[in-house]
Amino acid sequence: MENTNEAVEGEACFEGKSDISQVKKLLFRRMLVGVSDGRFFMGAFYCMDKQGNIILQDAVEYRSTRRSSPSPMEQRGLGLILIPSSCRISCHVDCSIDEHLSLLSLQAQN
Amino acid sequence: MDETEFLNSSPTEKKGRNKFPLLRYEELPEYMKDNEYILNYYRAEWSLNHAFVSLFLCHNESLNIWTHVIGFVAFLILTVANLTEFYQVADFINLSKWVFPSDTGTPPALIDTPRWPLFIFLCGSMFCFVSSSLCHLFSCHSQHLNCLLSQLDYVGIAVMIITSFFPPIYYLFQCDTIWQYVYLTTISILGILAVIILLSPKRTRGKYRFIRTIIFVAMGLFGVIPMIHATIVNWNVPQRNITLGFESAMAFSYLIGAMFYATRVPEKWKPGCSKNTQAAFDTQRFAASSFVIVEMEENINNGVEEQESENHEQTSVPVLNPSIPSGEQTVWADVASLLDSACNDLQDGELIHGDNFNLFAAMSALEIMDPKMDSGIVCRYYSVDEAIEDGAAPIPLSFNKTVDVHCMIDVMDHMLSCEATWHKGHSLAQTIFSCIYLLRPDRTPSHALLHSYCTVIRSTCNAVISAVSDSRTHEEEDLFTITSGLPLKRDGDEKCLSMLNVLEETISRQLHACKAPSHKKRSIEDIEPLQTNLDLEEGYCKAVLCRLRFRKHFYHVLLCLRRPQGRGLELARKHIASCLLELDSILKTEEFLRANNRNGMWEDGMESEDSTTASGCQPIGFDSTLNSRLSAPTPPRAIKVFCWKKAVEYFQKLLHDLDIVCSHPIDPLHEGALRFVVEFQKLQPDLVARSHLQLLLVQDGKLFGRDPIFTMICKAAAIPELAKNLDIQKNESFVHLCQLAITLLKILCTNAAWQRRQLGKVLQDWRIIHMQLEIALRKEFEESSSTSLDENLCMKIYKNILNWVEEQTYWIAFRFLILGFELELYAPSEYCMVYWYIYVILIKLGEKMHLRMITNSETAKRKGKKKRESMKDVAREPAIPPAVLLLQCQIYLAEGLTLMISALRNEHGVFQCRGPFNSEQERFIQHFELLQKACIPDHVSYYTFRDYTAHSQFDTLIMCNYFKEAQRIAKELRGSFVNDKNKLTELRHIEQVAEHNGIALNLVSRLGSLDPSLKVSFEFNHHPHFATAVVKRS
Structure with missing residues (x-):
């Protein structure tokens, strides 16, 4: 855990570039993106552009079967998808608890 | 029962009467004369001790006191229950659950929402009950105390009214904090003002009863404003009706209570009869309203939470759904802000991507939330079940039987339109199975008509799908047979025909019954009518009957066609004929259905041209977006369901085509x-x-x-x-x-x-x-x-x-x-080479056909010779068979067209292949590559074509006019094909083409060199593939 913290701090010194390199580290990690109509997409993070549009590989769509929140989820495979930033509402990455903490600390710095 | 006697016989009462007698209205001191309709059993000037003891005695205030005490205890329990989050207790008052059936069976999740408004309300109510109990118990002590306690009582009521507005306003406007503050502040100020007015001692007297009532009612009615506001804002929330119901119940109970209080109704009507009076109704009103309010709170909480989550989805980060698992020993970490800041740091056009990223491959990504690419966008409902719960597909379709039948006919008509659309190449999921009733076959058995219709539709779909997928006449990319995830087969579907027969029997009996004169009617009254309106019975019976019969016969047609070795063809033709008849009668019912629609049962939503039903109404129970994602992951196809008329036309054509299939002799x-x-x-x-x-x-x-x-x-x-x-x-x-x-x-x-x-x-x-x-x-x-x-x-x-x-x-x-x-596929400049190729192939075809026919006739002749040894045939041997002659005609036409076009090219410089992208040779290869590969015919190439056409001139062409030859042979041939209609039309077409082309050829060869403005074009108005030359002067 200390190592990761140090790495984060080290990268923070590269003014401005730290965020980009952080995101680059997330490539091909499992990413969970929520969109504005309530669905979620989980897939491997493949690409992101300046506008914040995200491309996911081997994506799976999750949707709840009911409008009320605690309801079973349906899922289906979609493959390669592009999620425009305009309809993206949340974005999570699958990571270990240590990493999670380092991310949080990074956000605190910013 | 006479309560006076009962009271008088009670020993406590006797004892009490000695020291502290119960008084009549006239005996009261002036300050206590509040309600002249209550005549008896007053307590007056009792000591505090005795007043307290009178809690357990009988007098005209007992019931008032006790109901308030009970109310207080009930609210105390509620408060404690809510504090300890012990929902079962809170739920035990869910008396109204069955009055306003709500869909939330789970205990309300109050944990996440702030609950202080609810507690404010509960405290306010408890205060009101306590103060009221005290007032009723001790007001008999002295004038001073009476005045004080009355004020306390009124303050209590005001406080309760004010606090009762806290929870609804707070929860309804949770997403809009400004309005929350505005309304809560206003109601608080109003409340304080009301308390000040009420506290002035003059106004405790009875004659101000009306003013007090007005104040209370005004306060209560103030609540209408935020409620209307909230209703408008949250109009689309499913719980809207429930919340509205509770709100109006609350308003209603307030008003009722106020009315009793102001008018003193029961005791006014029968003075002195009851000793438990106006105040009792006060109490009842409070109790009722309080219970309703508490219940409402619970429901509003539910509603609001859902509302909230929806609104949040649009405005802020949704709560991460716990059912999507992250990896083992890992968590979902929010990186939204990280991505945002990384976006800011990126240069224009810069991407964050891995090593193997390929922009071309990325172009093929499906774009989410793009309606043309994303088939899964949540449109109206998240799922079929949700749609059903929302009442999108009710069973029965309506509780009014006439409306029910009418709606059922709409469903049938729309289903027919959907079926035609499906046959024309759209996916089953988006057409027929947009019907919610079909998607949930378990729901339909209670509605016989709907059930049997759905069953026969499913069986028909199955039959059609199996025919098409067995024959494989569909293209690879056709969606026709894709049925993934649709409930297409169900046990008992094989009984669909018997079910239809039973229904048909009943309805036709009913039709006879309503046609029969009235004196006969009684004998058949045991038949249950289709619907309740007797005047429309006949029309509806007919409309339903022809639709059912069409289904039955159509299913029979499909079954008969599948019988082995064409054994069912005869029967199939009969069923096709009945199908067509039923389609005609279906068309005839349109007028009746439209007329009954216009009667004002429904608004006319659609133009008649676009309508998918005979009556022009939108059908109930269809939603094509529900399963559009079944065809995933391909993008959704735009779909427009055929209008009803076109659907019927389609089925008429289909049946005619099938009839032709059946009429083919098995040869x-x-x-x-x-x-x-x-x-x-x-x-x-x-x-x-x-x-x-x-x-x-x-x-x-x-x-x-x-x-x-x-x-x-x-x-x-x-x-x-x-x-x-x-x-x-x-x-x-x-x-x-x-x-x-x-x-x-x-x-x-x-x-x-x-x-x-x-x-x-x-x-x-x-x-x-x-x-x-x-x-x-x-x-x-x-x-x-x-x-x-x-x-x-x-x-x-x-x-x-x-x-x-x-x-x-x-x-x-x-x-x-x-x-x-x-x-x-051919451009006019390519006609020359295409006709040349046709000419070359037709010559070969003619050769082979002739050869076969000669051998055929030889074998036949040999047989004949054996039998009769006739010599006459030998003389006729050189005669060419008519089939070959017909080919000869076509050969002449093709050759003539080739030479004519090439002459036009050579002399007039038109119809030349001079594209910017490819030469004539390349086009030749493009068109005839497959023929060339197979060497059909041998030794033929682009160069042969070029040599053949290079020297064609109008002068030589006119010498041997191929078109005239073709016309001549065609005329001669007519006699040989008297019995063959198709051949005769072909001959007629060839003749026409030959004649027109012959004239055009003459015209061009004579005038072409003199008049450069002469333009020649080719059209296919006489024959599908032999062009006619059209000469025009431009």
């Missing part, structure tokens, strides 16, 4: 079958009709399921009967040939584009089989020296078969070329 001639298919294709039949034709033609690898293909080929190629006994048909290349013949028949049943592609591919196979047979023939020839007996026969068989194969090959090539015209 084991290969050529006949081919010709029939080609003629049938000219009608442009749709997928379903074509697949049934194919299934009829080819069954179990045999023609009509009866005649083995080999026998058929033998007949076609005029092979002597003896050959059937030989081992030849076990020869590998013969087996292969049989397969090719079957494939050819199957290909001819597909649509034009697919057919052309497949024909082009299959040509090579025919060429190969020809080569194989040639090799076999040579082998046979070498071996034949040893077995001289069969030599002659074997040679003959091989020669005939080889000839037949070649004829077939050229026929396929010819069809391949003319399908190009049908599909409009």
